[in-house]
Amino acid sequence: MSEQQLNDELALLKSGTNRPLQIDEVALLDEFQHDQEHEGSLGMKILSILGALLATAFFLGFIFVADVYDSAVGLTMTGLILIGASYVLSRPKYAGLMADAFSVSFATCGYMLLLIGLVDPINSERGVALAGAFIAGTILVLHENRIVTFLATVTTAGSLLFLAADGWESPAVHFYVGITALLLTVWFLFEGTLLKVSALVSRRYDGIRTGLIFALIMGTYYLSDFNWWMGMERAPNWYVSVILIPLTGLVTWQLLRKFVKESATRVAYLTGTLTLLLPTVFAPAICAALLILLLSWRSGYRTGAAIAVIALVYFVSRYYYDLNLTLFTKAIILSVSGLLFLAAYRVLHQKISPQ
Amino acid sequence: MNKTNRRILQLLARHSDWQPEEIESALQQRVHASATDWHWLLRMLFLALGFGFLASGILFFFAYNWSEIPKLGKIVIAALGVSAPVLLSLLPNLSDLLRKSFLTTGAFLVGPLFGVLGQIYQTGANAYDLFFAWALFIIIWAIVVDFAPLWLLFVGLLNITVSLYAEQIASGWDFSFTYMLLFALNSLAVVLVHLVPRLSFRKPYPSWLAKVFALAAIGCATVACFSAIMDEGGGLAGLYTLLVAIVYGLTRWYAIKQQELFYLVAMTFSLIVIGTAIIVQIDDNSGGFFLATLWVVGTTIGSIFYLNRYRKIWSHE
Structure with missing residues (x-):
């Protein structure tokens, strides 16, 4: 451009x-x-993540x-030095494409080294996971690089998910998913406020947004993985639907308020949507994927929408x-729902025009 | 009205006294999905879900052990599965998209029909026969309907046929040879997707089609070279790597001509992986691993630098 x-x-x-805006033209330009x-294409970002x-x-x-890994002190020190170097390289003063790419590799490598170095001194799985979340969270606060922000968000969430998934019967994962879904919704719906609240948040907005999408999918993937339990006691799936379905309903309502003028029609549409969502009470992953799709599409975030569609196809299958x-x-349920969707398409195609 | 790039809005938000409510209203007007966007999404979603659910419903029906139904009944139902969508596609007043979707569903259900026939007559066919016959049978279908998802199904079937043939019949084929074949197959698909619209008067295929085939081709090439190098590292590995390098070279030339960054990025990663295989094959001790680390960091950063050059030039044009 x-x-x-x-x-x-x-x-x-x-x-x-x-009103006339006060703009700092020089800084903006x-x-x-x-x-x-320096802002690479999506493919280039994925390349630098895979490379790292x-x-x-x-x-x-x-x-x-x-055989260097016996020395916990050595690993921890090297990890800290790499993370420090990656922090320096990501500062706007130095940041260039080269520095950015180094920054991603150093941060990833340093993080792993630091964590492995801490395994022996901490000597407990939960402790290491907690340390992992803490370090990734610190990197998230310090770093401005978009890719590092994204990775740090996913890693923080992943460590917390590991902690939450400690016991099969505990509802902690449900809390994790519920809170992630809530955060994601807030992140999308209050974009204007978040962009203005501070430079720290504003510069990390995109990375955290994508990171939260992955965080939510990871949590619901865990919940949808029935095979893991194999007859073990576990917290029922509907716990988290208590948050997911109303959230999706809320986002739908927001959209209806924007696009549908008559309030009676609005209520009818909302009732219809909630009725459609009701069967997902026991399949929260489907509802979460729909929530991500609605939020991403609403704010014109195509990559997020594509991720949501892939997740939706996977979770439904x-x-x-x-x-x-x-x-x-199953065959009858699937065929009938297929015909219903086609009927919905027909109605949409003929009766409702975009205007 | 074109949409504003979100980045510009973020820049303005950072460097001005713009208020949150004002930003929100600018987002609503300039960035967020419009009614037309939502209409498009819902239409595509309903269509894809509708056909997807319907086709898998019918597929599940065949998988169900329906011992009560007589043989003839089974064949009739399977044949109906194929012909019903085809007949539906003949209805007047259908949009082009809907008509082609019906025909694709019909082509998808040819597989279960063959499966039922094989089950009843105990033809003793191998699984690869089924997929080969399926692909062969829908080839005319694919040419006539000429619809991207149907081509995806067709090439997918060919891939399955080759893999199953390698597994069940061709005992002499090793792993990397099979993947080289798949590489050739998918590369051919990429070439045809680009070439056919130019040679005929057809309008270009959607760009995702060639990209999906290209990703498959590059993935197979990477797996083939990686495993060949790790297995023996001899002449065969050299030959495969050379072949892949030649195809990559030609693709690079074409991608630069067409300004397609996607192919360059995907091939770069493939080359980085193949390079690490060579390094670790030469020295699988600590030195090799250290060298591989340096190689990956160096090539990743170098290639991003190099790719960015093209991106900048192309985005200014």
């Missing part, structure tokens, strides 16, 4: 307010140019083969596969 396009867009945005130089993970795996392999019914019953 050129500066001309930037100015056109800015003019459009400015014309939306009724500075950051824009920096972004233009692969490098970390080989480095850990090196450490184990070379998984649900039917695991369903304890005869194939005959």
Whole structure:
């Protein structure tokens, strides 16, 4: 995008307010140019994440083969130095594409080393998971790099999920999923406020958003994995639906308020949506994927919507596969719901126009 | 009206006295999904869910052990599964998309029909026969309907056929050879997806189709080279790597010409992985692992630098 396009867009945005805005033009242009130089495509971001993970795996392999891993102090120190170096490299002063890429690799590798170094001194799984969450959380607060922010969010969430998943019968994972879903909804619905609340949050907005999507999917994946329990006592799945279904309903209501004018129609649509969501009481993963889809699509975040669709397809197939019914019953349920969806398509296609 | 890039809105939010409510209203107007966007999503979702559920419902029906139904009945039901969607597609007033979706469902249900026939007549066929016959049978279908999801099904079936053939019939094929074949198959698919619209008057296929095939091809090439190098590291590994390198070279040329960053990124990662296999094969001690670490960090960072050059040039054009 050129500066001309930037100015056109800015003019459009400015014309939306009724008052003249006070703008720090120099700083804005500075950051824009920096972004233009260094902000890679989605594929490039994925490449740098995969590269960092692969490098970390080989480095850990090196450490184990070379027998260095006995020295907890050495590992911890190296980890801290790498994380420190990655922090310095991610500062806006130094940040360039090269520094950014190094920063991602160093942070990933340093984090793993630090954690492995802490295994012996802490000597408890829960303790290490807690330390993992704490370190990743600290990296999240310190780092501005978007990729590191994303990885740190996912890692913090992953460590907390590990802690929560400690006992099969405990409802802790349900709390984890409920809180993640709530956070994600707040993150999307209050975007305007979050962008303004502080520079710290504003610069981390995108990374945390994608990270929270993955965090929620990880939690619901755990809940949907029936095979793990194999007759063990466990907290029933509907616990978390108590949060997920009303949240999805709330987001739907928000959308209906925007697009549907008559309040009677609005209520009818909401009732219909909630009725459709009701069967997901025992399959919270499906409801969570729908929530992510609604939120992402609403705010024009296409990558999030694509992730949600993939998750939705997986969770729906998984649900039917695991369903304890005869194939005959399944076949009938599936065919009938398929025909109903096609009927909905027909109605939408003929009766309701976008205007 | 084009949408505003969210990044620009974030920049303005950071560097001005814009208030949260004002930002929210700008987001609503310039970034968020419009009624048209929602309409599109719901239509696609209903259509995909509808056909997906219907087809899997019918598939489950065949998997169900329906011993009470006589043989003839089974065949009739299976044949109905194929012909009903085809007949439905002949209804007047259907949109092009809907018509093609019906035909794709029909092509999908050819598999269960063959499965039922094989079950009843005990043809003694191998599983690969079923998939091969399925692919062969729908090839005309695929050409006539010429619909991206149907081509995806067709190429998917060919992939399954090759894998099953390698597993069940061709005992002499080793793992990496099978993957080289799959690499060739999917590369051919990528080439055709790009070439056919140019040679005929067809409009281009959606870009995801070639990308899915390309990802499959690059994935298979990576697996083939990686396992060949790790297994023996001899002449065969060299030959495979050379072949892959030639195809990658040609693809690189084409991708730069077409300004397609996607192919460059995917091939880069594949090459990084193949490189680590070579290093670890040469030295699988601590030195090799250390070198592999340096190689991965170095090539990742170097290639991002290199890819970014293209991205910048192309985005300014």
